[in-house]
Amino acid sequence: MTASMPTRTETLSSSIADAILRGEFKPGARLDEQMLADQFGVSRTPVREALRQLAATGLVESRPRRGTVVASVTPGQLDTLFGAMAELEATCARLSALSMSQVERRRLQALHEAMADAVTADDGEAYAGGNQRFHSLIYEGSRNSVLIEMAVGLRRRLEPFRRAQFRSPGRLPRSHQEHGQVVDAILSADAAAAHAAMLHHVSLVEDAFERLPLSVAGPESAGPDADPDASSR
Amino acid sequence: MTASMPTRTETLSSSIADAILRGEFKPGARLDEQMLADQFGVSRTPVREALRQLAATGLVESRPRRGTVVASVTPGQLDTLFGAMAELEATCARLSALSMSQVERRRLQALHEAMADAVTADDGEAYAGGNQRFHSLIYEGSRNSVLIEMAVGLRRRLEPFRRAQFRSPGRLPRSHQEHGQVVDAILSADAAAAHAAMLHHVSLVEDAFERLPLSVAGPESAGPDADPDASSR
DNA sequence: AAAAGCCATCGTGTATGCAATCCTACTTCT
DNA sequence: AGAAGTAGGATTGCATACACGATGGCTTTT
Numbered sequence: 001m002t003a004s005m006p007t008r009t010e011t012l013s014s015s016i017a018d019a020i021l022r023g024e025f026k027p028g029a030r031l032d033e034q035m036l037a038d039q040f041g042v043s044r045t046p047v048r049e050a051l052r053q054l055a056a057t058g059l060v061e062s063r064p065r066r067g068t069v070v071a072s073v074t075p076g077q078l079d080t081l082f083g084a085m086a087e088l089e090a091t092c093a094r095l096s097a098l099s100m101s102q103v104e105r106r107r108l109q110a111l112h113e114a115m116a117d118a119v120t121a122d123d124g125e126a127y128a129g130g131n132q133r134f135h136s137l138i139y140e141g142s143r144n145s146v147l148i149e150m151a152v153g154l155r156r157r158l159e160p161f162r163r164a165q166f167r168s169p170g171r172l173p174r175s176h177q178e179h180g181q182v183v184d185a186i187l188s189a190d191a192a193a194a195h196a197a198m199l200h201h202v203s204l205v206e207d208a209f210e211r212l213p214l215s216v217a218g219p220e221s222a223g224p225d226a227d228p229d230a231s232s233r
Numbered sequence: 234m235t236a237s238m239p240t241r242t243e244t245l246s247s248s249i250a251d252a253i254l255r256g257e258f259k260p261g262a263r264l265d266e267q268m269l270a271d272q273f274g275v276s277r278t279p280v281r282e283a284l285r286q287l288a289a290t291g292l293v294e295s296r297p298r299r300g301t302v303v304a305s306v307t308p309g310q311l312d313t314l315f316g317a318m319a320e321l322e323a324t325c326a327r328l329s330a331l332s333m334s335q336v337e338r339r340r341l342q343a344l345h346e347a348m349a350d351a352v353t354a355d356d357g358e359a360y361a362g363g364n365q366r367f368h369s370l371i372y373e374g375s376r377n378s379v380l381i382e383m384a385v386g387l388r389r390r391l392e393p394f395r396r397a398q399f400r401s402p403g404r405l406p407r408s409h410q411e412h413g414q415v416v417d418a419i420l421s422a423d424a425a426a427a428h429a430a431m432l433h434h435v436s437l438v439e440d441a442f443e444r445l446p447l448s449v450a451g452p453e454s455a456g457p458d459a460d461p462d463a464s465s466r
Numbered sequence: 467a468a469a470a471g472c473c474a475t476c477g478t479g480t481a482t483g484c485a486a487t488c489c490t491a492c493t494t495c496t
Numbered sequence: 497a498g499a500a501g502t503a504g505g506a507t508t509g510c511a512t513a514c515a516c517g518a519t520g521g522c523t524t525t526t
Binding site: 267299 | 478487
Binding site: 048056084 | 317324
């Protein structure tokens with residue numbers, strides 16, 4: 001974020017976020033302020049501010065007087081998050097089809113073609129990297145930093161659930177083919193097609209994951225949860 | 234927010250936000266922590282946390298070691314914000330066309346018809362209230378709390394720029410007619426048409442405002458601002 | 467006299483201490 | 497014996513205190 005001189009709060013915010021994304025702090029785990037302060041060698045004050053910052057991004061959940069826990073995403077919430085993500089990405093794809101420069105379109109096409117190699121080599125690692133750049137290009141193509149920020153935030157929030165994304169056999173070629181449809185639509189400036197193709201693509205990613213036992217419901221969510229999700233705050 | 238017992242930080246957050254939205258704190262104004270603490274009769278600690286919270290929503294901007302100021306929205310940023318809003322609302326309209334219940338569709342239709350009275354009476358106040366509910370209904374129709382949260386946040390952030398929204402003569406009938414197209418599309422479950430109609434509608438609102446001298450560039454933003462917006466962080 | 471460097475003052479960042487609240491475990495009553 | 501009330505411990509919320517960095521005015525030098 002800010003470059004000048006990293007304040008302890010910023011450092012902590014990144015460190016704790018990384019720890020959560022790495023799985024060192026599992027969903028539902030209590031984040032004791034004093035414990036974190038000792039662990040990172042600072043006082044409670046910057047820890048508190050870092051936790052508030054993370055709470056704003058949805059990575060953790062703070063309840064007044066009750067402490068902070070790593071956000072445990074219920075299957076319903078995961079569904080909602082992926083759905084919002086799909087819509088945002090589809091919107092970015094639509095806008096990309098409308099307003100990408102020729103240079104950007106070529107760059108997208110080139111990346112897509114380069115990723116074909118990773119597919120034939122069945123190199124999931126390489127493909128994941130290319131995939132990241134692919135979606136980033138389309139974010140940028142929207143020309144709207146607010147949308148980009150939202151999409152990046154969502155993507156980051158969903159990161160832990162995308163780990164084994166390209167593990168399932170046959171997923172690489174399929175993903176690449178879906179990318180191809182998005183690329184074709186954007187290159188031919190077909191906004192509706194770009195929207196549809198991207199929505200299809202991201203929704204499939206969702207399908208691949210919503211059945212996995214990813215999110216263990218936190219030990220506190222015992223109430224009769226009628227709502228499929230509860231992104232209140 | 235949380236219902237239990239409002240913590241000082243939460244109270245402050247709301248109070249300061251209201252003060253900003255009311256215009257008591259103008260864009261670019263410095264928000265001195267001690268000053269706010271004295272003004273609200275608390276210590277600096279909850280003030281700091283409240284400011285952090287507001288910074289996360291984009292209402293204020295904090296720079297390390299340099300203090301916090303009320304976010305001054307440049308015309309370019311306003312454009313970006315309205316654009317993102319339009320896309321989000323269009324997305325919600327699209328989803329509403331797909332997944333609204335019959336009850337919801339009737340409710341939407343009823344509200345729309347009721348708003349016709351406000352149009353013939355040229356009652357801008359009443360129409361503004363109905364307009365708010367109209368858009369809220371369509372948010373809810375998306376069935377996606379994440380999207381709703383984003384849309385509500387954006388709408389709140391843009392609130393100060395929508396004050397005189399229905400002042401210009403002839404705006405009411407036009408807005409109502411645009412609403413009609415959205416309603417028709419949703420009632421007939423035409424997703425693409427709902428998207429297009431809502432995008433058109435909100436974009437026109439944007440057009441009506443982007444030429445007004447709304448945002449006075451803060452006294453500090455004297456640098457050569459090449460970027461149309463800078464929604465970093 | 468203008469520009470550059472220095473010093474004082476202010477404000478934020480961080481640490482520490484105190485008080486209120488919540489959770490847990492134990493006691494006690496039915 | 498089970499359940500409710502209660503006391504103790506633990507943790508968060510808030511206040512106060514200290515330290516570092518930033519900003520503005522002043523002195524000094526060319």
